[in-house]
Amino acid sequence: MEKMDLVILETSDVHGSVFPINYGSNQSSDVGLGKIASLIKKERVKNPHLLLIDNGDLIQGTPLTYHYAKIQCNRPNPMIVLANELKYDAAVFGNHEFNYGKGILASTVNESNFPWLSANIVSKETGEPYFGKPYIVKKVEDIKVGILGLTTHYIPNWEQPQHIEGLRFEDAILTAKKWVKILKDDEKVDIVVVSYHGGFERDLETGEPTETLTGENQGYQICMEVEGIDVLLTGHQHRQIAGNRINGVIVVQPGKDGSTLGKVTLQLEKDEVGWKCVEKYSELLSVTAVEEDISLLQKVKMYEDITQEWLDQxxxxxxxxxxxxxxxxxxxxxxxxxxxxxxxxxxxxxxxxxxxxxxxxxxxxxxxxxxxxxxxxxxxxxxxxxxxxxxxxxxxxxxxxxxxxxxxxxxxxxxxxxxxxxxxxxxxxxxxxxxxxxxxxxxxxxxxxxxxxxxxxxxxxxxxxxxxxxxxxxxxxxxxxxxxxxxxxxxxxxxxxxxxxxxxxxxxxxxxxxxxxxxxxxx
Incomplete structure (x- = not known):
């Protein structure tokens, strides 16, 4: 019987963190894409069948990204320079992707060598996914992996109206039900991964509500109500979650600022019917004691040097x-x-x-x-x-x-x-x-x-x-x-x-x- 391990790596809520420092004090800190990059490269060596996904809130959150958006936006976005270098397979829109306005967001998407996904952000005029791609299908050997992107639909409660003009944010549950069915029935995928920039509204073990049920976070409900999901990648809440299953769905959430890398491993077997998942688990890989990837950081050192000079004015x-x-x-x-x-x-x-x-x-x-x-x-x-x-x-x-x-x-x-x-x-x-x-x-x-x-x-x-x-x-x-x-x-x-x-x-x-x-x- 043919067997294969498929590894899915997730970053989420990186919030513009690249260099391993705290900008308030300029002291070293165990954060950032520089350290995450070292983990990703090690995982690529160990796992030939690997997908890398960012789950949102990538481009906003540090003085580096603020200075870029306000002063250096005629240059390529430093976060996308790095994401391209790390060869992400896809990214999902988080709520903070909209903070700097539609111009920065459009250039972010255009500069990316990978697709940005969100099935539930649609055009008010057409009702179709605004950014074009609700999902992608990746072929890993002869395995078809469907990756569906969802974004917390609570964004209109926070964001400036001009930043989301022409957009409608639809319910993540209803959207997931629609597109997961398409992935299974039409695309005939073997594995369904949902990458949701949102978190969990209930206790993962008991199902008891842990917050006011506004619809901001629907991760638990997605697992319970949407059939056919194998993996749910989450974020938004900045929690560190791994090793949990909800209704058979393996879940993970890797904190914030690039402090950990989410990892899901699927053990797959092929029989006369096709590929199926026989075991799955999730874990978090910490950047503590990990050296940053200097070669990667060199790609955006110019942005950092200018930002540091500006900060000390x-x-x-x-x-x-x-x-x-x-x-x-x-x-x-x-x-x-x-x-x-x-x-x-x-x-x-x-x-x-x-x-x-x-x-x-x-x-x-x-x-x-x-x-x-x-x-x-x-x-x-x-x-x-x-x-x-x-x-x-x-x-x-x-x-x-x-x-x-x-x-x-x-x-x-x-x-x-x-x-x-x-x-x-x-x-x-x-x-x-x-x-x-x-x-x-x-x-x-x-x-x-x-x-x-x-x-x-x-x-x-x-x-x-x-x-x-x-x-x-x-x-x-x-x-x-x-x-x-x-x-x-x-x-x-x-x-x-x-x-x-x-x-x-x-x-x-x-x-x-x-x-x-x-x-x-x-x-």
């Missing part, structure tokens, strides 16, 4: 202290860093209420001598600003949503609600406000924690309307802030917030750190 000074060492301190009482970001947003938007978040727990503030590195390390997303008109009731509900970031106080220590940590860290979904005065009492149950809410010294009125500036992700309801959805947009400010902050400092040369103690957490 001084843009101004901070008078006072805007450095923190404890992220929980920032999230439990008013502080100079978040107050500064909110005040910048308020000034550029011409309103007097704003909210913002501390996006991660690594870069905590601006040093006395501010560089672009400090700005992009603290404001890590390519968000823009919107002013929306909300009611006082909407404001109260939004603050309660933020307040659910904390577990109910146990008398010992302040803890983060596990739902903001697992299955994916979501610290960026805790907002802090300027322009209103409020108290969060975490000794109370969620939904009852805002014990003071005032605007200009008077209680916020539930029916009264207020204009608030916030990032575009939040204004569309991202992060379960459903009270913001479909609100009237008073002003749209299309400039990246990191650029707004940098220009603010450049214009003033010296910025004074202030804090007015307009909010705090109590217990």
């Amino acid at each position: 001084p843009i101004g000074k901070i008078e006072g202290n805007m450095i923190f060492h404890d992220p929980m301190e920032i999230r439990t009482k008013d502080n100079t860093l978040i107050e500064f970001i909110n005040r910048v947003q308020m000034e550029v938007a011409g309103v007097d209420i704003s909210n913002s978040a501390l996006f991660d727990s690594i870069s905590l503030g601006f040093p006395e001598n501010v560089t672009m590195r400090a700005v992009v390390s603290n404001y890590i997303y390519p968000n823009t600003l919107k002013v929306i008109r909300i009611t006082g009731q909407d404001m109260k509900e939004a603050l309660e949503q933020s307040a659910s970031y904390f577990e109910q106080y146990d008398g010992k220590e302040i803890k983060v609600n596990p739902s903001f940590i697992t299955p994916k860290p979501q610290h960026y979904n805790y907002d802090m406000w300027e322009g209103i005065d409020y108290l969060i009492d975490i000794s109370k149950s969620s939904g009852e924690r805002i014990v003071k809410l005032e605007y200009k010294g008077k209680p916020v009125e539930p029916e009264k309307e207020y204009d608030v500036v916030m990032n575009n992700y939040r204004s569309g309801g991202g992060g379960n802030y459903f009270m913001y959805k479909n609100k009237q947009v008073i002003k749209d400010i299309p400039t990246d917030i990191s650029e707004i902050i940098a220009n603010y400092i450049l214009d003033r040369k010296v910025v004074k750190a202030t804090v007015n103690q307009n909010w705090k957490v109590i217990y």
Whole structure:
């Protein structure tokens, strides 16, 4: 009986990470395509029958890709230079592929020596897959492998409308049912691989919901409801998942930033009927202790050198202290860093209420001598600003949503609600406000924690309307802030917030750190 091992390697949520460094500190870090490349090359030597797929969120996420998109976009995209060199077989569109607009996305697709897939991103006019290819069929010896691409259809809740104009994002489950049947019945494939830029909405073992079932993540449902799938490659949640089967489907998810490489091995046998999979398993290959592929990094060293020079440009000074060492301190009482970001947003938007978040727990503030590195390390997303008109009731509900970031106080220590940590860290979904005065009492149950809410010294009125500036992700309801959805947009400010902050400092040369103690957490 003829036998064969087929290996499928997956990268996902690389987010522009190439060099093994943390851009905030320029210290070494176990991340990036440079290290992933070394793993891929080793696997190619060991496994002659191998497919390599990127599962989305490849081209956005570091100063390298930001600088390329904003300043060097007349050159080839460095991420595609590397992906071509590594000979990817296919890539799937993630939600962050759209962040830099349709021009960058079009050039990304055109420069790629491999197809980009997404069956459920269709043209509003024709209903056909917008980017041409819902799937590909790869021949490995005489085995036919169908690879179907799917993208979380929740993107319109986050992305700027002009970036997705003319596109419709269809339900991933319904789309998978349609195209998997075509792969099996019409294409007569032996193996079906679904590469889905989305994650799991339920516990992989028990099936219990692990998040609000909005449709953002449908991986569990895909496995349970779509017949004929052998492998489900996932991403979006930045989780590290391997070794699990759901309804017989082997699944994998390789974290983020190129920290691990997903690997699926299918043991195949051929009988008189044809090829069939007799065993399958998945694993994660870590880049820890792996040396980066210097020859690959040389292909984009010019981009990196220019980016590093740009990052170290001084843009101004901070008078006072805007450095923190404890992220929980920032999230439990008013502080100079978040107050500064909110005040910048308020000034550029011409309103007097704003909210913002501390996006991660690594870069905590601006040093006395501010560089672009400090700005992009603290404001890590390519968000823009919107002013929306909300009611006082909407404001109260939004603050309660933020307040659910904390577990109910146990008398010992302040803890983060596990739902903001697992299955994916979501610290960026805790907002802090300027322009209103409020108290969060975490000794109370969620939904009852805002014990003071005032605007200009008077209680916020539930029916009264207020204009608030916030990032575009939040204004569309991202992060379960459903009270913001479909609100009237008073002003749209299309400039990246990191650029707004940098220009603010450049214009003033010296910025004074202030804090007015307009909010705090109590217990």
